[in-house]
Amino acid sequence: MCGVLTDALSTVLREPVQLTVAGRTDAGVHATGQVAHADLPASLDTAWLVRRLARLLPPDVRVRTVTAVPDAFDARFSALRRHYRYRVATAPSGAEPLRARDTLSWPFPVDVEAMNAASVRLLGEHDFAAFCKRREGATTVRELQRLVWSVDDAAVVTAEVSADAFCHSMVRSLVGALLDVGRARRTVDWPASLLSRGERASEVPVAPAHGLALVGVDYPSDEELEARAAVTRNVRTTAT
Amino acid sequence: MCGVLTDALSTVLREPVQLTVAGRTDAGVHATGQVAHADLPASLDTAWLVRRLARLLPPDVRVRTVTAVPDAFDARFSALRRHYRYRVATAPSGAEPLRARDTLSWPFPVDVEAMNAASVRLLGEHDFAAFCKRREGATTVRELQRLVWSVDDAAVVTAEVSADAFCHSMVRSLVGALLDVGRARRTVDWPASLLSRGERASEVPVAPAHGLALVGVDYPSDEELEARAAVTRNVRTTAT
Numbered sequence: 001m002c003g004v005l006t007d008a009l010s011t012v013l014r015e016p017v018q019l020t021v022a023g024r025t026d027a028g029v030h031a032t033g034q035v036a037h038a039d040l041p042a043s044l045d046t047a048w049l050v051r052r053l054a055r056l057l058p059p060d061v062r063v064r065t066v067t068a069v070p071d072a073f074d075a076r077f078s079a080l081r082r083h084y085r086y087r088v089a090t091a092p093s094g095a096e097p098l099r100a101r102d103t104l105s106w107p108f109p110v111d112v113e114a115m116n117a118a119s120v121r122l123l124g125e126h127d128f129a130a131f132c133k134r135r136e137g138a139t140t141v142r143e144l145q146r147l148v149w150s151v152d153d154a155a156v157v158t159a160e161v162s163a164d165a166f167c168h169s170m171v172r173s174l175v176g177a178l179l180d181v182g183r184a185r186r187t188v189d190w191p192a193s194l195l196s197r198g199e200r201a202s203e204v205p206v207a208p209a210h211g212l213a214l215v216g217v218d219y220p221s222d223e224e225l226e227a228r229a230a231v232t233r234n235v236r237t238t239a240t
Numbered sequence: 241m242c243g244v245l246t247d248a249l250s251t252v253l254r255e256p257v258q259l260t261v262a263g264r265t266d267a268g269v270h271a272t273g274q275v276a277h278a279d280l281p282a283s284l285d286t287a288w289l290v291r292r293l294a295r296l297l298p299p300d301v302r303v304r305t306v307t308a309v310p311d312a313f314d315a316r317f318s319a320l321r322r323h324y325r326y327r328v329a330t331a332p333s334g335a336e337p338l339r340a341r342d343t344l345s346w347p348f349p350v351d352v353e354a355m356n357a358a359s360v361r362l363l364g365e366h367d368f369a370a371f372c373k374r375r376e377g378a379t380t381v382r383e384l385q386r387l388v389w390s391v392d393d394a395a396v397v398t399a400e401v402s403a404d405a406f407c408h409s410m411v412r413s414l415v416g417a418l419l420d421v422g423r424a425r426r427t428v429d430w431p432a433s434l435l436s437r438g439e440r441a442s443e444v445p446v447a448p449a450h451g452l453a454l455v456g457v458d459y460p461s462d463e464e465l466e467a468r469a470a471v472t473r474n475v476r477t478t479a480t
Contacts, residue, residue: 030337030338032336032338047332050332050333051332051347053333054332054333054334054347059334059335059337059340059345060337060340061337062333062334062335062336062337063333064331064333065333091304092287092290092291092294093290093293093294093302093303093304093305094294094299094302095299095302096272096302097270097299097300097301097302098270098272098339098341098342098453099338100299100300101338101341102338105299107291107294213338
C-alpha cells in the first residue's frame with residue numbers, strides 16, 4: 001500500500017514524496033482505517049488531490065480524505081492507539097463469498113463466552129513476547145486496552161482489539177490462541193498463562209493474515225499535539 | 241452458480257440432480273439470498289450435506305442451509321416476491337476495496353431525495369417494458385412493491401428493490417434511470433413517464449451488473465403452500 005501511494009503522490013506532485021504510515025501491515029492484512037502523513041505544498045487543493053488519487057491508484061488502495069494537520073503531527077509517533085478487527089466465519093458453510101476476502105473460514109462451533117473470559121485476562125500492560133515474532137531492539141511490552149469477541153446472526157465471530165501499539169504478528173497470535181480456547185482445545189486460563197513466558201510460544205497458532213484489518217488509529221486533538229510538541233521542544237532546549 | 245451447484249450435488253448423491261432456482265442472475269450479478277430446490281432422498285442428513293458442499297464448492301458459491309420442504313414447494317413458482325439491493329459508492333475516492341466487488345464506483349454527488357421521489361412514482365403494477373430487455377413470450381407487467389434509496393456515513397447509496405418478479409435487466413435499468421435523476425440529468429418525473437412507452441427505452445442506461453445482488457426471496461407458509469396445491473389439484477380434477 002505504502003509504495004503504491006508514495007508513487008501516486010510523487011506522480012501528482014512531480015517530486016519525490018516521503019510517506020509515514022500509522023501501522024505497518026503484513027502481506028494479506030487489510031487496512032480500512034490506515035492513516036499516513038506527508039509534507040505537501042500548503043497551496044494544494046485537497047479535494048482535487050483525492051479525485052486525482054482515485055484515478056491513479058489501483059482499486060484496492062483508496063484515499064478517502066486528505067486533511068492539513070499541525071506540523072507536530074506524525075502519523076506513526078503521534079498515534080495514541082490502534083484498532084484492529086479479526087473476522088471468523090464459523091458457519092458450517094464457511095465465509096460468505098462477498099466477505100471471503102477479509103474473513104477466515106473456520107467452520108467449527110466456538111464458545112464465544114469462553115473466548116471473552118480468556119480475553120479479559122490478557123487486558124492491561126504486559127510483556128506479550130509469547131505472542132510476538134521477536135524483532136531486534138523492539139519492545140514486546142504493550143498495553144492491551146480492548147479485546148472483545150462478538151457473534152452476528154450469520155455466525156461470523158469478530159474480535160475487536162485495541163492497544164497503544166502492537167508487536168509483530170501479535171493480533172494474529174492472540175486470535176489463534178483464543179480460537180483454540182473457543183474450540184476447547186485449551187483452557188480459559190491458558191493464553192494469559194503465556195504472559196510469563198518472556199519469549200515466543202511456538203504452540204500459539206498464528207491466525208491467517210486475511211481475516212485481519214487495521215480499522216482505525218486514534219490521535220490527540222490538535223491542541224494536545226501542539227502542547228506535547230512544546231514540551232518536547234522545552235526538553236530539547238533544556239537538554240542542550 | 242446453478243451449474244456448479246448441480247454438479248456438486250450430483251457428485252455427493254452419485255446421481256444426476258435437477259436444480260430449480262428462485263431467481264436467475266445475469267453474469268456479474270451477486271446473490272446472497274438465492275433459494276433453490278431439488279428432489280433429494282428423504283433419508284439425507286441435511287447438516288452433513290451442508291458440510292460436504294462446503295468442501296466441494298468453490299469459495300464463491302456457498303450453501304448456507306438445506307431444509308426439507310413440502311412437495312408443493314417450488315423455488316421458482318412458489319416465490320411471492322424477490323428482493324434485490326444495488327450499492328453505489330458516491331464518495332470522490334470510489335468504492336472501498338473490500339466492497340468493490342459488489343459496489344459500483346460512481347464518484348459523483350447524487351440527490352437521494354430526488355431519487356426517492358422518482359422511485360415512489362414507479363411503485364405499483366405497471367408495464368415495465370421500457371426497463372426490460374425484451375424476451376419472447378415473457379410478460380413485462382410487474383408489481384414493483386418497494387424501491388427505496390438510502391445513504392450511509394461513507395456516502396454509499398443503496399437501493400432496496402422488491403417486486404413479485406422482475407423482467408430481464410429491470411433492476412439495473414431502474415437504477416440507471418434513477419442515478420440520472422440523482423445527477424440532475426433527468427427530472428424526477430422522467431422514469432415514470434417511460435412506463436407508457438410499451439417498449440425498451442434506449443436512453444435508459446443499464447447500471448453495471450456487479451453492484452446488484454439478489455438478497456432474498458419470500459415464500460408462503462407451508463400451510464398456504466399445501467392449500468394452494470390443493471386448489472390446483474381441484475382445478476385439474478374439475479378440468480379433466
